[in-house]
Amino acid sequence: MRLALGLERFGLHCLLMLLGLTAPPPWCWAAGLDPQLLAQTRHCLSCHAVDHKVVGPAYSDVAQRYLNDTAALTRLAQKVRLGGGGVWGAVPMPANAQVTPEEARVLVQWILQLSTPPNQATQPKRP
Numbered sequence: 337m338r339l340a341l342g343l344e345r346f347g348l349h350c351l352l353m354l355l356g357l358t359a360p361p362p363w364c365w366a367a368g369l370d371p372q373l374l375a376q377t378r379h380c381l382s383c384h385a386v387d388h389k390v391v392g393p394a395y396s397d398v399a400q401r402y403l404n405d406t407a408a409l410t411r412l413a414q415k416v417r418l419g420g421g422g423v424w425g426a427v428p429m430p431a432n433a434q435v436t437p438e439e440a441r442v443l444v445q446w447i448l449q450l451s452t453p454p455n456q457a458t459q460p461k462r463p
């Protein structure tokens with residue numbers, strides 16, 4: 337569902353861009369990179385999913401966490417390439433050295449727009 341929404345937004349943005357109605361979002365002009373395909377071919381999705389935790393955090397949770405953080409794009413794009421830990425739990429993310437800086441920005445930009453309302457975050461409710 338949420339994934340479909342993300343894709344819809346992505347498609348709409350690119351369509352509007354093609355019609356000249358809006359500025360092209362980076363993932364449109366970055367060599368036609370499809371962020372979701374990229375996430376697959378760069379193996380991000382073996383540890384991440386959009387809406388639930390796998391080894392790493394759900395991308396929708398990542399988006400939620402950095403909603404008002406204007407420096408997040410640059411910082412996370414770097415972390416994707418170099419790896420690192422200490423934010424979401426004991427397990428660190430290994431370096432993804434095969435990802436170029438441009439690809440990392442496209443991926444993080446995509447991730448950061450996947451936020452969901454706070455009441456849908458993955459925290460299980462306890463009585």
Ligand code: HEC
Pocket residue numbers: 375378379380381382383384391392393398412415416420421422423424425426427428429430432435443444447
């Ligand atoms: C081997 C498993 C693994 C792979 C592969 C992986 N990640 Fe991660 N990722 C993690 C883990 C574990 C964390 C949590 C790290 C932490 O707690 O700081 C994480 C965290 C993140 C974060 C949030 C970082 C933060 O500081 O909040 C982003 C964004 C991210 N990953 C994107 C990616 C992208 C994009 C790729 C593909 C290029 C990728 N990951 C591949 C395991 C992985």
